[in-house]
Ligand code: C2E
Ligand code: MG
Ligand code: MG
């Protein structure tokens with residue numbers, strides 16, 4: 001494999017894209033062991049509303065391989081997905097996230113958490129029931145869990161996928177449509193999926209302030225989502241200008257490095273406690289207007 005160093009000096013693993021190289025198989029075995037050894041961690045990234053209130057947290061997996069360093073989630077999730085390990089990874093993520101939600105609730109922090117699920121999970125028989133059972137076991141109300149899905153869930157057996165998603169919303173779990181705009185025939189899918197939130201993909205948000213076409217796409221998406229009664233979250237918000245633009249377009253919440261990057265659980269606790277009921281304040285907004 002090739003390795004490069006990221007900004008923090010930690011090695012970042014980069015593999016070639018072929019699917020069954022010995023390297024990939026090695027990594028799969030290592031991932032399986034890492035899950036059993038609880039070496040895979042969850043970090044949490046806040047979603048905040050424009051008044052600063054924390055709308056929720058997104059759980060994002062983090063794996064630091066003992067020899068290879070940080071393996072990007074996109075990389076090992078693709079491996080888990082193509083190898084059959086995905087249901088195991090998702091169980092691990094749900095179990096860890098719900099345990100954390102229960103601990104936060106015991107501390108008086110009633111913040112909903114979103115977990116990413118893959119199409120493979122949605123097609124696993126009994127998935128909805130197992131999520132409901134896990135919620136009950138942790139004593140967490142279904143409304144405190146959100147599942148982020150993508151349009152890809154409808155690619156294979158859309159009827160079965162819709163049944164599973166309807167069963168989940170029937171239990172009270174909220175569904176969010178992630179990476180919106182990057183899939184196929186989005187409008188048809190949107191109508192079929194029982195989602196209450198739509199997340200605009202970072203690729204449209206990143207250049208919003210400088211690219212008129214991206215701004216137009218975001219504007220139309222916000223209007224469309226609102227006309228369907230959905231909340232809109234923009235992902236990948238990195239600067240003030242983008243924040244202001246999204247607020248002016250009527251977007252409901254943002255997620256991105258401007259607010260916070262994904263943090264380990266203890267840092268997230270400190271972040272939530274430090275903000276308290278005031279919520280998150282934009283550093284620039286807290287300063288007197290500069291010339
Ligand atoms: P996603 O669900 O769209 O997550 C957002 C990604 O954008 C995360 O990357 C996050 O760290 C990154 N991000 C957040 N704010 C910013 C920003 O302001 N600027 C930039 N440039 N990036 C930002 P990450 O953690 O590498 O995750 C990548 C993808 O891996 C996720 O995309 C999701 O599809 C998948 N993933 C992560 N955790 C899980 C998981 O537990 N289960 C499953 N099935 N997929 C997961
Ligand atoms: Mg997501
Ligand atoms: Mg996303």
Ligand code: MG
Pocket residue numbers: 179201202
């Ligand atoms: Mg994404």
